[in-house]
Structure formats: C-alpha cells, structure tokens
Amino acid sequence: MIKTFIAGVLLGVAAVGAALYFIPVVDQTRESSLINVIPNVGNEEVFHANIPTDRIMIGAPKQATPLPVGLDWPDDALLADSRAELFKIRNARDAVVGVASRIAASSETGELVEWVLHLPARGSVYLLMQSGLQDGGMRLGALRAGTHEFADLRGEASEQWIADTSGADDAPAGRIELRARFASIGGRQSQ
Amino acid sequence: MKYLAALLVGMFCGAAALAVVLYYNPFVVSNNLSPLSVTDSEVVHLSYSAAASDSFIYTNDGESQISPHPAKVLQLWEPTVRQTSARVTQLFDGRGSAAGFGVKFSSASERTSLLDGEILVDSVWHIYLPERGSLFIEQTENYWNYARDIVVPAYRSSGNNWRGIWLGNITHGPGALGTAWVAGGNGQFAGIDMEAVEALSAKAYSVADGPVGVSGEITVELQRRERAQSLSSEVQPVPQGQ
Numbered sequence: 001m002i003k004t005f006i007a008g009v010l011l012g013v014a015a016v017g018a019a020l021y022f023i024p025v026v027d028q029t030r031e032s033s034l035i036n037v038i039p040n041v042g043n044e045e046v047f048h049a050n051i052p053t054d055r056i057m058i059g060a061p062k063q064a065t066p067l068p069v070g071l072d073w074p075d076d077a078l079l080a081d082s083r084a085e086l087f088k089i090r091n092a093r094d095a096v097v098g099v100a101s102r103i104a105a106s107s108e109t110g111e112l113v114e115w116v117l118h119l120p121a122r123g124s125v126y127l128l129m130q131s132g133l134q135d136g137g138m139r140l141g142a143l144r145a146g147t148h149e150f151a152d153l154r155g156e157a158s159e160q161w162i163a164d165t166s167g168a169d170d171a172p173a174g175r176i177e178l179r180a181r182f183a184s185i186g187g188r189q190s191q
Numbered sequence: 192m193k194y195l196a197a198l199l200v201g202m203f204c205g206a207a208a209l210a211v212v213l214y215y216n217p218f219v220v221s222n223n224l225s226p227l228s229v230t231d232s233e234v235v236h237l238s239y240s241a242a243a244s245d246s247f248i249y250t251n252d253g254e255s256q257i258s259p260h261p262a263k264v265l266q267l268w269e270p271t272v273r274q275t276s277a278r279v280t281q282l283f284d285g286r287g288s289a290a291g292f293g294v295k296f297s298s299a300s301e302r303t304s305l306l307d308g309e310i311l312v313d314s315v316w317h318i319y320l321p322e323r324g325s326l327f328i329e330q331t332e333n334y335w336n337y338a339r340d341i342v343v344p345a346y347r348s349s350g351n352n353w354r355g356i357w358l359g360n361i362t363h364g365p366g367a368l369g370t371a372w373v374a375g376g377n378g379q380f381a382g383i384d385m386e387a388v389e390a391l392s393a394k395a396y397s398v399a400d401g402p403v404g405v406s407g408e409i410t411v412e413l414q415r416r417e418r419a420q421s422l423s424s425e426v427q428p429v430p431q432g433q
Contacts, residue, residue, distance in 0.1 A: 004194045008201020009208065016206045020306045026299040029270035056265045057248050057279060059292070070261030071247060074281065078289055078321050086248070086277060086294065088265070096269035099277050101294040101317045103325065112377040114325055116317040118296035120275045124315045126327040128376055145374035147315065147329045 028121040034092040042155050042183030047117065048162075049087035049100065050172040056099070059084035081106045087176070089117055098122075100178075113139065115159070115178065123148030125180070127157045137161055143182060155182035214339065219308030221336050222360045225388045225410060226368040232414040236285035237318070239293065241391060241405040243278075247292070251276040257401035274299040282318065282409075291320035293409075300331060310334040311363065316409070324378020326411065328387050330371030333363035341396045351398035362388045373411055387411040 036044045049055065058067045060083040061075045073079075082105035089098045098119035105112050111131035118124045129141030138160045146153050163174040227234060243249035243260045250259040252273045253266035267275055275298040284290040293316050300311035316328035336359050345353035362371045366386055373385035388410050395404030 001194060001197045004197040005201040005204075008198040008203075009205035010201075011198070012202035012205025012207075013209045014205075015202065016209050017306065020304075024301060025303045025305060026274065026301045028274060028298070028301055031271055054265075056250060056277070059247060059279060068248060068261050068264040070263060073247060074289070076289065079292065082292075082319060082321060084279060084292060084294065084319070086279065088267070088269070088272070095271070097271050099267065099272060099275060099296055101279075101296075103294075103317065103319045105319060105321065107321050107378075112319075112325060114317070114319075114376055116294065116296070116315060116327060118275070118298070118315055120272060120298035120313075121301075124296070124329065126315075126317070126374055126376065144376060145327055145329070145372075148313070 030121045031091055031093070031095050031097050033122075038181060042153075042181050044179065044181045046092050047089045047097070047100075047178045047180070048092075048175040049089055049178075050094075050175050053172055054088040054090065054096075056086035056088065057084070089119070089178075113141070113159075115141070115157075117178070123150045125150045125157075127178075127180075129157070129159060143180070146182075150182065152184050153182040154185045155180065157181070213305060213308070214343075216308050219335060219339075221340070222333075222369065223358055225360055225390065226366075226370055227386065227388050227410050227412045230412050230414070232412050235323075235409075235411040235413060237282045237290060237293070237320075237409040237411070238285075238287075239280045239282050239407050239409075241402045241407050243401065246278050246280040249276065249278045256398075282320070290322075291318065293318040297332070302331075308333075308335045309363070310338055318409075320378075324380040325376035326380055327374045327376060328371050328389075328409070328411075329365065329374075330362050330387070330389065331364040332361040332389070334361060337361065337391060337393070341393055345396045345398050353396040354394065354404075357393040358390065360388055360390045362390075383413075383415050385412055385414060 038044050059073045061080055085102045087100045088096050089100045091097045098117055100115055100117045103114045113129040115127040124147045125143055126145040127141045128144045129139050133139050138158050141157045143155050157180045160177050162177050164171045243257050248264050250264045250266055252268050253259055259266055278295045280293060282290050282293050295316050297312050297314040300313045303309055303311045312332040314330055314332055318326040340357055341353050363369055365372055370386040370388055373387045375381055375383040390408050391405055393405040397403050
C-alpha cells in the first residue's frame with residue numbers, strides 16, 4: 001500500500017504540474033479583427049465609441065454634471081486647460097473590443113490631443129493627433145507607439161465625430177470614429 | 192478499495208506538496224532593486240495611491256475583489272474587457288506636489304505561468320504632466336511576490352488583512368533588465384524613447400477592500416533608448432531644451 005501511496009504522490013505532482021503547464025491561467029476573449037486592406041497604404045481598421053453610452057469618464061474642471069456621478073476632478077490651475085476622457089471602444093460590428101483614453105490639453109508646451117487604445121487580447125496603440133481639424137471635422141494623427149500585435153506597425157489615424165441620423169428612439173447621439181491605417185515596418189524585434 | 196484510497200490520498204498529498212513548493216519557490220526572489228537606481232541620467236519620479244478610492248475613477252468588471260470607484264462608474268463587463276481594469280489617478284512628483292494625472296489600463300496576461308512564479312499583467316500608462324508633456328508607458332507586471340507576501344497572508348490572517356512594510360518592483364518587462372518601455376508624446380518628452388520602472392510600497396491590505404495602504408512609484412529615466420536593442424545599445428543623452 002505504501003507503493004500505491006508513493007505512486008499517488010508522484011501522479012498528483014505530475015497531474016497538477018501538467019495542468020499548470022498546459023491549461024492557460026488566463027484566456028482573453030477575442031473578437032475577430034475586421035480589417036480592410038488599402039492598396040499601397042496598409043490595413044485599415046475602424047473603431048468607434050457610441051456617445052454617450054460608451055463614455056466612462058470626463059475629467060475636466062468645473063463640470064456641472066460630473067461623469068461618472070461622484071467624480072471629484074481637481075479644480076486647480078495645473079489641470080485647468082486639460083481634459084481627459086475614457087471610453088469603451090467598439091469594432092465595426094459594434095462589439096466592445098477594448099477601452100481608450102483621450103487627453104486634450106493646451107499649455108505652455110503647446111496644444112495636444114492624444115489617444116491610447118487598449119485592446120486586451122491584442123495590445124495597445126498610442127496615437128498623437130494634430131491640434132487642427134480638417135474639412136468635415138476630421139482630425140488626423142499618427143501612430144507613435146504600439147504594443148504586442150501593434151508593436152511593429154507604423155501609420156496614420158483619424159478621429160471624427162459622426163452624429164446619429166437614424167432618428168431611432170434608443171439611438172446614441174452619435175459616435176466618435178477612429179480610423180487606423182497601419183502597415184508593418186518590419187525588422188524590429190517584437191517584445 | 193484501500194489501494195484506491197491510498198492512491199487518492201497520495202495524489203492529494205502530491206498536489207499539495209507541489210503547491211507548497213511553488214508557493215515557497217526559492218528561485219523566485221523579491222525584486223527590490225530597480226535597474227534604474229544606478230543610472231546617471233535625470234529621472235522623473237511620479238507617485239500615486241494604489242487604493243481605488245483615492246483614484247479619480249477605478250473600474251473593472253464589477254465582480255472583482257476591488258470595487259469600482261465611484262460606485263456608479265461604467266463597468267467593464269463585456270467579455271473582451273472583463274479581465275481589464277482602468278484607473279485614472281493624480282500623479283505627484285518627487286516632492287509630493289501635484290504633477291499631472293495618469294490613465295492606467297491593466298489586463299491579465301495570457302503569458303501568466305504559476306510554474307514560473309509569474310502572475311503577469313499587461314498594462315499601459317497614458318500620462319499627462321502639464322508643465323512637461325505626455326508619456327506612454329508599456330509594461331508587463333509580475334504580481335507573484337505581491338500576492339505571495341501580501342495577498343495570501345491577508346487571506347490567512349484571522350482579521351482578513353495584512354499590515355507591514357513591503358517594497359518591490361512590479362515591472363517585469365519588456366526591457367531586457369525588467370524595465371518598462373516609454374514613448375514620449377508631447378512637450379519635453381516628444382519623440383524620445385525611454386525606460387521606466389514601477390514599484391509598489393505597501394503598508395496595509397484588506398481582503399474586503401484590496402490595497403488600502405499601497406502607493407505606487409513610477410521612475411522614468413530621461414535617456415534616449417533604441418527600442419529594438421533595449422538596454423544593450425549605446426544610449427544618447429536627451430537634447431537640451433527638448
């Protein structure tokens with residue numbers, strides 16, 4: 001019986017070890033990437049945030065109605081000219097695929113508009129946008145840095161407010177559309 | 192029948208023995224020394240409180256141990272973001288003065304391996320310092336030592352809490368020496384790639400509320416780095432006035 005017990009100990013060690021090795025502790029849920037290939041440009045992917053339903057936070061001084069309720073954003077001079085927003089980000093199929101932050105500010109260092117898109121199963125992108133708007137209210141920008149799936153990519157992006165015209169009762173007021181056109185630069189070691 | 196019982200008891204003992212070995216794994220050591228602590232370059236120190244209630248907002252799936260703050264903040268319940276948390280918090284400089292704010296997104300990493308003593312989290316910081324500029328920090332964090340030294344003892348405590356003094360780096364990569372990668376965005380940091388390390392300093396942890404006496408510190412080394420080669424490459428000083 002001692003031999004059976006020892007065999008059981010070894011079996012227990014092997015079984016738990018194998019389970020820890022082969023069964024992933026973390027398994028992120030993935031949505032299929034919806035990508036258009038633009039000839040001589042790269043891959044285009046469109047994300048959007050429905051407004052107001054996907055807006056998590058507006059961080060700005062002196063808001064009459066804070067979002068979320070209970071937010072205590074500092075009212076000091078340091079952050080007087082800055083605005084931070086958080087959103088859930090959706091793909092073209094309107095499924096939530098990540099979260100994003102948008103920071104806009106004007107200060108001695110100049111005006112800035114930036115996005116960080118965090119897509120848990122894929123990686124993150126850091127977008128630097130131009131301060132001025134193009135015709136149609138579009139703002140252009142560029143990919144500054146990316147992680148994981150986006151680490152080897154370079155390219156451009158745009159943001160645009162698109163008002164809802166469906167007239168449906170439950171329709172959002174509109175959406176902020178982010179159009180990313182990235183291409184692989186190759187050659188850089190992945191992280 | 193008694194042989195089956197011996198086998199089952201043996202398997203249980205074997206599984207328990209492996210768990211104990213992994214928990215007390217002597218090859219997993221605390222990482223208290225930052226690779227940036229010996230740098231000659233200028234560094235930026237930013238600190239924040241890791242308590243959710245001290246953040247402007249903290250949100251997750253709403254079912255995790257740490258409750259979202261404020262209570263009515265939109266929660267990340269969708270399947271693709273269920274293992275993600277978002278924090279917006281004020282950042283303080285080395286003298287304790289307000290320096291700006293940061294947004295941190297953290298997601299459980301699929302590269303987590305309990306066999307290797309790695310509870311990994313992929314996170315990014317989006318930081319804005321009004322008087323200096325903006326930064327993007329990419330890092331993989333390892334919470335193994337934090338869990339082993341603080342969280343598990345808190346659960347084992349009769350009072351369901353932990354009190355003590357704990358300091359450790361949580362940055363685990365992607366830099367070769369366990370540093371985070373930093374991309375400068377605007378202002379003084381525009382166009383510069385740098386490295387950083389994030390550390391946690393814990394004094395109290397509650398099973399009910401999570402970290403209640405925990406502060407974080409981000410150290411950014413202001414020295415240009417080649418990203419592909421990371422620490423192995425020649426470094427160049429940041430140009431004056433940038």
